[in-house]
Amino acid sequence: MVQITINGKQIEVPEGTTVLRAAEMAGITIPRLCDHKELTPYGGCRLCIVEVQGVRVPMASCTLPVNNGMVINTETEALKKSRKFVLSMLFNAPLLWTLTGPQGVVISQRGMASSDSVEGFPVLDLPAGQSD
Numbered sequence: 001m002v003q004i005t006i007n008g009k010q011i012e013v014p015e016g017t018t019v020l021r022a023a024e025m026a027g028i029t030i031p032r033l034c035d036h037k038e039l040t041p042y043g044g045c046r047l048c049i050v051e052v053q054g055v056r057v058p059m060a061s062c063t064l065p066v067n068n069g070m071v072i073n074t075e076t077e078a079l080k081k082s083r084k085f086v087l088s089m090l091f092n093a094p095l096l097w098t099l100t101g102p103q104g105v106v107i108s109q110r111g112m113a114s115s116d117s118v119e120g121f122p123v124l125d126l127p128a129g130q131s132d
């Protein structure tokens with residue numbers, strides 16, 4: 001077991017747990033977009049960033065394994081500002097992202113963007129009539 005502190009709360013989690021899952025175990029919700037059980041985590045959307053004491057830059061919690069003694073903050077003004085920026089970039093892109101149940105992440109083309117331009121993301125075709 002590994003002992004960590006998240007938002008001032010000390011918890012123990014199994015070794016190899018990501019910070020995102022550890023936070024969930026502590027009842028703390030971290031915003032996320034590309035984290036999904038059907039996808040391989042790779043830290044793409046950056047919405048789940050957290051601050052780790054001793055680390056200069058925010059880290060993607062969905063790919064960050066816990067270390068013993070790690071001190072993590074999930075809600076700071078800087079993080080909120082960064083998440084707002086990430087969201088503004090995502091929603092200004094000419095793509096519509098829709099999270100669905102068993103299908104995982106579905107990306108529907110909008111405007112001039114091509115789904116081929118979204119490297120690393122699974123692109124599933126929407127069945128007719130489900131794009132809006």
Ligand code: FES
Pocket residue numbers: 031032033034035042043044045046047048049060061062063
């Ligand atoms: S949920 Fe997207 S980077 Fe972590």
